[in-house]
Amino acid sequence: MQASVQTPLAEQAPVLVIDDLRIEFPAYKSTVKALNGVSLHVNPGEIVGVIGESGSGKSVTAMLSLRLLPERSYDVKAGSLSILGRDMLTAKEKDLLSVRGRDAAMIFQEPMTALNPTRRIGRQMLDVIIHHQRLSKADAKAKAIALLRDMHIADPEQVMNSYPFELSGGMRQRVMIALAFSCDPQLLIADEPTTALDVTVQRQVLLLLREKARARGTAILLITHDMALVSQFCDRVYVMYTGAVVEQGVTAQVMADPRHPYTQGLLSGLPEMVEPGQDLMTIPGQVPNLSAFPEGCTFLDRCAFGTAQCLQRPPMQTIDAAADRKSACWLSAPSHATPQESRP
Amino acid sequence: MNRSALQTLPGASPTILGLQDVRVHYPMGKDWLGRPKALAHALNGIDLQVRSGETLGVVGESGCGKSTLAQLLMGLIKPTSGRLDWIYNSDKERSSNVQIVFQDPQSSLDPRLPVWKIITEPLFVQRSAPRHEMRAIAAKVAAQVGIRTEYLDRFPHQFSGGQRQRIAIARALSSNPDIIVLDEPTSALDISVQAQILNLLAELQRSRDLTYILISHNVSVVRHMADRVAVMYLGQIVELGSAAEVLEQPRHPYTQLLLEAVPRLGVAVDDGQVSAPTELPGNRTLPKGCFFRDRCPKATQGCEKPQALLPAKGGEASVRCHLES
Numbered sequence: 001m002q003a004s005v006q007t008p009l010a011e012q013a014p015v016l017v018i019d020d021l022r023i024e025f026p027a028y029k030s031t032v033k034a035l036n037g038v039s040l041h042v043n044p045g046e047i048v049g050v051i052g053e054s055g056s057g058k059s060v061t062a063m064l065s066l067r068l069l070p071e072r073s074y075d076v077k078a079g080s081l082s083i084l085g086r087d088m089l090t091a092k093e094k095d096l097l098s099v100r101g102r103d104a105a106m107i108f109q110e111p112m113t114a115l116n117p118t119r120r121i122g123r124q125m126l127d128v129i130i131h132h133q134r135l136s137k138a139d140a141k142a143k144a145i146a147l148l149r150d151m152h153i154a155d156p157e158q159v160m161n162s163y164p165f166e167l168s169g170g171m172r173q174r175v176m177i178a179l180a181f182s183c184d185p186q187l188l189i190a191d192e193p194t195t196a197l198d199v200t201v202q203r204q205v206l207l208l209l210r211e212k213a214r215a216r217g218t219a220i221l222l223i224t225h226d227m228a229l230v231s232q233f234c235d236r237v238y239v240m241y242t243g244a245v246v247e248q249g250v251t252a253q254v255m256a257d258p259r260h261p262y263t264q265g266l267l268s269g270l271p272e273m274v275e276p277g278q279d280l281m282t283i284p285g286q287v288p289n290l291s292a293f294p295e296g297c298t299f300l301d302r303c304a305f306g307t308a309q310c311l312q313r314p315p316m317q318t319i320d321a322a323a324d325r326k327s328a329c330w331l332s333a334p335s336h337a338t339p340q341e342s343r344p
Numbered sequence: 345m346n347r348s349a350l351q352t353l354p355g356a357s358p359t360i361l362g363l364q365d366v367r368v369h370y371p372m373g374k375d376w377l378g379r380p381k382a383l384a385h386a387l388n389g390i391d392l393q394v395r396s397g398e399t400l401g402v403v404g405e406s407g408c409g410k411s412t413l414a415q416l417l418m419g420l421i422k423p424t425s426g427r428l429d430w431i432y433n434s435d436k437e438r439s440s441n442v443q444i445v446f447q448d449p450q451s452s453l454d455p456r457l458p459v460w461k462i463i464t465e466p467l468f469v470q471r472s473a474p475r476h477e478m479r480a481i482a483a484k485v486a487a488q489v490g491i492r493t494e495y496l497d498r499f500p501h502q503f504s505g506g507q508r509q510r511i512a513i514a515r516a517l518s519s520n521p522d523i524i525v526l527d528e529p530t531s532a533l534d535i536s537v538q539a540q541i542l543n544l545l546a547e548l549q550r551s552r553d554l555t556y557i558l559i560s561h562n563v564s565v566v567r568h569m570a571d572r573v574a575v576m577y578l579g580q581i582v583e584l585g586s587a588a589e590v591l592e593q594p595r596h597p598y599t600q601l602l603l604e605a606v607p608r609l610g611v612a613v614d615d616g617q618v619s620a621p622t623e624l625p626g627n628r629t630l631p632k633g634c635f636f637r638d639r640c641p642k643a644t645q646g647c648e649k650p651q652a653l654l655p656a657k658g659g660e661a662s663v664r665c666h667l668e669s
Contacts, residue, residue, distance in 0.1 A: 053534035054505075169406075198405040198561060203605040207613065225535060228564075228607035255610055269539035271568035272609065276587065279546065280539040280568070286504055 013085065014041040015187045015219045016065060016104075021079035023064065030291040034060045036243040036298075037079070039316070042187065047213065047220045049234030049251065051227065051266075055287050057243035058223045062191045065221070066100050067091070083187060102132045105180035109192040111172035115164040121175055122160030125182065132183045147178040151208055170201035174208065181212055188213065191223045206233055227270060231255045236324070239263050242288060242298040245316070249325035259319060259327040261303045297329070305331055360522060360555060361394035361417070361442075366426035368412055368579075372628065385627045386412040388579035388635075389426070391653065394523065399549065399556040401570030401587060403563055403602070407627070409579040410559045414527045417557060418444050443516035447528035449508035453500040459486070459511055460496040466519040481518060488551075489514045489544060506537035513544065523555045530565060542569065563606045567591050575599045578627060578635045581653060585661025595656050595668040597640045634665070642667060 021038045024031040035057045042048045052058040063069050065081060067088055081088045083104050091099070100106075108114040116124055125144040129135060135143065141160075148156035151174040164172055173193060180188055190209065194202035210233060213220050222234055230237050230251060237254050239247040239262065247260040258264045265283035267273065274280055285302040288294060294301065296311040303310070309330045317332040319325040326332075368387040371380030387409045394400055404410050415421045416428065419442070430441055443466065446452035453462055460482035467473045473481060483493045489510040500508055509529065516524050529545070530538040542565065549556060560566050566573060566587070573590040575583040575598065583596040594600045625631060625638060633648040634640070640647065646666045653662045654669035663669045 053536060199563070199607075200405060200602060200605040203607075203613070226607060227535070228609045231609045232607050232611065232613050252610070266535055267609075269536055270609070271539075271542065271564045274568070276568050276570075277546070279543050282539040282543060283536040286506075 012044050014043050016040075016042040016081075016083050016221065018061065018065070018081045019079055021061075021064070021081055022077040023060070024075045024077055025073065026075065027291060031075075032290045033293060034074070034243050034290060035064075035079075036293075038240070038243065038245055040238050040245060040248070042219045042221050044186065044219050045213075045217045046235045047210065047222060047233060049230035049237040050221060050223045050240060051225060051230050051237060052240035053225060053287065055242075055290065056240040058240050059191055060243075061240075062106070062189050062221065062223050064088075065189055066104060066106055067096055068100075068106070098132075101128055101185070102183045103185055104187040104189065105183070105185040107173075107176050107180050107188065107190040107193045109195050111169065111176045111196070112164060114176060115172060117164055119163075120160065121162055121164065121167075125160070125175075125179055128179060129182050144178075144182070147182055148175070150181075150212065151175075151178045152204075153178075169197050170205060173197060173201075173205050177205070177209055177212065181216065181218070184216055185218060187219050187221065189221045189223070192225070193222070194229075195224075202229075227255070227267060228272075239266070242290065242293070244298070244328065246299070246328045247326070248316075249320070250323050253320075253323065253325060259332045260299075260329045261305055261331075262299050263327075265302075357395040357397050359393045360396045360430075362427075362429040363390050363392040363416075364427040364429070366390045366416065366423045366428055368409075368416060368421060369424045382628050385630050386579055387416070387423075388630065390579075390581060392574060392581065392584070394555060394557060395572075396522070396555055397549075397553055398571045399558055399569050401566035401573040402557065402559045402576060403561060403566050403573060404576035405561065405602070407578075408576040410561075410576060411527065412579075413576070414444065414525050414557075414559055417523075417525050418442055441521055442523045442525060443519060443521040444525040444527060445509070445512050445516050445529050448532045449500075449505060449512045450532070452512055453508060453515075455500055458497050458499060459491065459503075462500070462511060463514045463518050465515060470519060472519065482514075485514045485518045486511075488517065488548065504537075505533050506540060509533060509537075509541055510544065513541075513548070517548065517552070521554070523557065526556055526558045526560075528560050528562075529558070531560070531562060538565075545569070563591065563603060575602065578625065578630070580635060580664060582636065582664040583661060584653065585656075585659070589659060589661045593659070595659070595661065595663045596636075596665050597642050598636050601639070601641075636665075 018038055018040050021035050023035045024033050038057065038061055050058045065088065076089055083099060086099065122144065126140050129140040129143055144160065145156040148159055153159055153174060194205050197205060224230060234251045236249065237251045238245045239260065241262050247254060247258065247263045254263065258267055268281035269283060271280060283302050288298055288301065296313050300306045300310045314328050314330045316326040316328050319327060319332055366387055367389055370384040370386055372384050373381040375381055402410055402413065416423060460479050463482040463485055464478040467478060467481065482496055486493060486496060491507065491510055491514060530541050533541060548554060558566060558569055570587045572585065573587045574581045575590065575596065577598050583590055583599045590599065591603065594603050631637060634651045637643050637647045651664045651666055653664045656663045656668050
């Protein structure tokens with residue numbers, strides 16, 4: 001897994017670049033600060049995980065990447081977002097239509113609501129293929145069948161003639177992946193693709209996704225809340241909290257040696273980290289209200305290592321420049337002891 | 345049910361709930377004479393004893409009958425055949441004996457009731473406590489689950505997901521049950537909140553001597569909480585034994601498949617394991633012989649016969665597989 005992170009790919013221009021993105025949603029008598037300086041990039045061919053709890057802004061980042069949020073429902077305060085060098089925040093709707101589906105595709109969490117329930121699978125697949133590629137109907141159909149067969153679906157013709165409700169959850173998600181790969185996108189954004197599925201099916205779907213992405217050189221941005229899943233499938237990972245990235249790096253390094261207290265809390269709160277029956281480590285308190293942020297570090301109220309310096313918001317501190325390892329905590333700065341050492 | 349035999353087992357607590365060859369079939373659609381066209385075989389012969397004070401984990405994929413089992417234990421549905429015995433404590437009413445915590449606290453709490461009324465709803469229905477004492481009882485239970493008493497007049501929408509689940513737990517506790525069925529208690533919660541709720545449940549079990557039946561598809565939660573584990577497949581228990589034994593040394597091929605699919609921290613997944621779709625077969629017509637035969641990598645001769653849940657070779661657990669028992 002780590003092999004693909006090495007330099008040859010990193011030398012190419014990133015597929016997705018998000019730089020210091022800040023957006024707000026206007027709400028009644030207030031604004032919800034959904035993203036507060038998100039910076040991330042995805043290189044060609046790599047699988048990048050974004051992990052965070054509800055309200056951390058991971059889905060907003062995914063939706064905004066393809067400009068899928070309703071126009072004028074949000075204000076971009078600062079920052080930029082580009083896919084394959086094209087600025088997505090200022091692009092015209094007409095240009096977006098050629099990006100969505102062709103250059104970058106998306107897989108949603110709930111395949112039942114993402115597919116049109118009133119039309120057969122075949123019709124929905126042909127629509128996408130014919131829109132983006134100049135193929136005759138017969139050729140498009142042959143391509144759709146080949147795509148479904150790639151997803152290890154035994155009887156593609158039968159599936160093409162089915163309505164979404166006739167398929168199981170795992171089968172629907174396979175169709176969604178086939179659909180997402182129909183135009184050979186360079187970037188695939190998968191927003192919790194397996195949350196609605198059983199573990200056995202989840203594993204198959206993720207293995208299929210990885211197999212297909214490796215074969216086509218597609219980069220994947222995998223958004224999830226499952227630490228174990230990230231550790232198994234992602235080359236690099238970004239940890240998000242209150243609309244900002246708080247830690248980033250190569251997955252194995254982040255999992256083995258988390259530097260931000262929030263990442264440490266998330267990892268030590270997993271049931272597999274303690275002997276059965278013992279108490280789990282918990283992060284005290286709750287996620288702060290996104291419309292009334294505290295000054296300084298947003299994790300300060302829940303953090304065991306808070307100091308006076310934390311009243312100032314910490315920027316990303318580089319831990320290992322070569323591996324692009326960073327953490328948004330004053331304690332991660334080279335001059336400080338790492339939080340683990342001060343832990344009893 | 346052979347109750348005396350179970351109670352004399354060395355080290356085992358007394359059984360407080362017993363299921364004997366319980367089957368539940370749902371009619372699917374009706375023809376013009378009102379006869380069912382087909383049957384959904386939700387539970388196909390469950391034999392299970394729940395011991396006092398233990399946590400029994402129930403794992404399996406969706407569609408394996410976990411939720412039907414929960415409804416059955418609550419007395420919400422009746423078994424089509426077989427016996428379900430609650431063994432009552434001397435002075436307790438049957439209805440106060442079992443309570444449930446549902447998966448999604450968003451939809452399981454009445455949005456129009458204040459918190460103290462939600463918590464005392466079971467007492468209200470059972471008429472087991474006088475009205476003027478209800479609020480005091482609610483305050484006492486709320487304090488135990490970590491809901492501040494100032495919040496008793498608030499409504500569910502004013503709480504976060506984790507706090508709502510605490511309210512749901514308080515509601516289950518208010519009637520002083522012996523058994524609490526936990527139907528996916530943390531799957532709708534965030535990771536940092538999950539740990540808080542699991543700790544709370546463990547602490548309540550110690551202080552109130554509760555018996556939990558923990559239904560979950562999250563194997564790491566079950567491994568953390570459960571004393572014994574039952575693995576379900578297509579309405580049957582395929583493996584039953586102590587949590588350590590079943591989850592560390594799974595014997596049944598299905599348990600092995602299920603545990604291997606669980607994502608684990610830092611364990612890489614090899615390529616080339618992508619197989620044809622293997623999903624739970626439909627429960628309209630049950631497979632002949634072993635239910636798992638179509639998906640089983642070890643299927644050989646002998647699998648065409650129905651399998652019984654028998655003690656495993658060289659172990660304490662029971663396995664429904666002729667190769668292992």
